[in-house]
Amino acid sequence: MKFSIEEFSRRYFNCLNEIVSVLPKSATIPTCFNDTSFVIACADIRGKTAIDIISRNNLREIQLNGKQISPVSESQPRFIIADKIDSIEQFIFTQDDKGSSISITMSDRNVVLDGLAFSNKEYNKKYWKDAKFYRNCSGSIPFTVTSSGSMLGLDLLWGAELSGKRQERLFEFIKIYGNVDIVPIIENDLRDEVFKDFGHAVPKLGNELDNWSFMDFLQRLEGPVDRNVLLLGSYKSEDDFDILKATLSKLGYNSFLLKDSLDLPIQTSLEKLFTAIICSSFVIVIDKEASGHIAELTTMLQYHFRPVIILREQSRPTTAFLEDRVLTDEFFKVAIIEHISPVNLLPYVKWARDIIDKKIKNLNKINYWRK
Secondary structure (H helix, E strand, C coil): CCCCHHHHHHHHHHHHHHHHHCCCCCCCCCHHHHCEEEEEEEEECCCCEEEEEEECCCCCCEEECCEEECCCCCCCCEEEEEEEECCHHHHHCCCCCCCCCECCEECCCCEEEECEEEECHHHHHHHHHHCCCCEEEECCECCEECCCCEEEEEEEEEEEEECCEEEEEEEEEEEEECCHHHCCCCHHHHHHHHHHHHHHHCHHHHHHHHCCCHHHHHHHHHHHHHHEEEEEECCCCHHHHHHHHHHHHHCCCEEEEHHHCCCCCCCCHHHHHHHHHHCCCEEEEECCCCCCHHHHHHHHHHCCCCCEEEEECCCCCCCCCCHHHHHHCCCEEEEECCCCCHHHHHHHHHHHHHHHHHHHHHHHHHCHHHC
């Protein structure tokens, strides 16, 4: 199969995008992957091949052969392809009118250079104090790889003074093969190599995602859940909610309304209700006016996640349809309280705590590993 640098560069870039597309939205990844302005792909007459991925933040326009080149659109990068040129350095360093000096040679597969600055003496003397990179290797560009080697360059800064002017080039992500014969053509091989390259490009991704442990998350939830109380009812009862919140606070509880709970983009309204219930020790419903809490009561009657206190000023419910189930369910307790106070609420909170403690003991007996 005849090798095409354009086809290969597009497949390589698509493989990177595949990986990026499955990451959590909150994951921090280099902008060259999620906001790409250009993909430069070139191959020289000796078979050396390079793919350079650039972000909009780095370069929004490229001057090439006297023409100003822009990305295809705000969301679509421009592919710049050059085949059978004299040298990839000549093409990549278009601003270098003297030719880049080459002094580092590598022959291993998958060499990774990360966070280096390569610059000439004039640049070091006049501009180095403004450079933002970790280490300095003066007077060289690390682009020489043998026919059996390949290199991944990440955050490489090239700096030079040319014709009395400061010149710089930041390589966010560049993959270089010493010979086209070692370029992975088989789809699985390409995916494996791209995955390795991506892993080098985002070394903090795993830490960022894995620093958070589900076990630690649950352990940190144990305390808050024990003190949290979910409040449901008509939102016309704002004053009643405020009084109830203050009363529960005096009993040592933190209370919140379902509308105050965060709407996660992935979550349905039912899932939001379940999340709020599970993150609470018990639930209190102000049953004063008919509202969405009637549908929520139906759900809670089906799933006995937490004990539910139904708070009324009079014995008559807002709907009689659920009353037989409410009054016969051991996880539900109707409290007729005209004036909410810690003293009036105390016996019902004690009832909820008894339900919780009984549930904990029973679950500990059944689930032997909890010991």
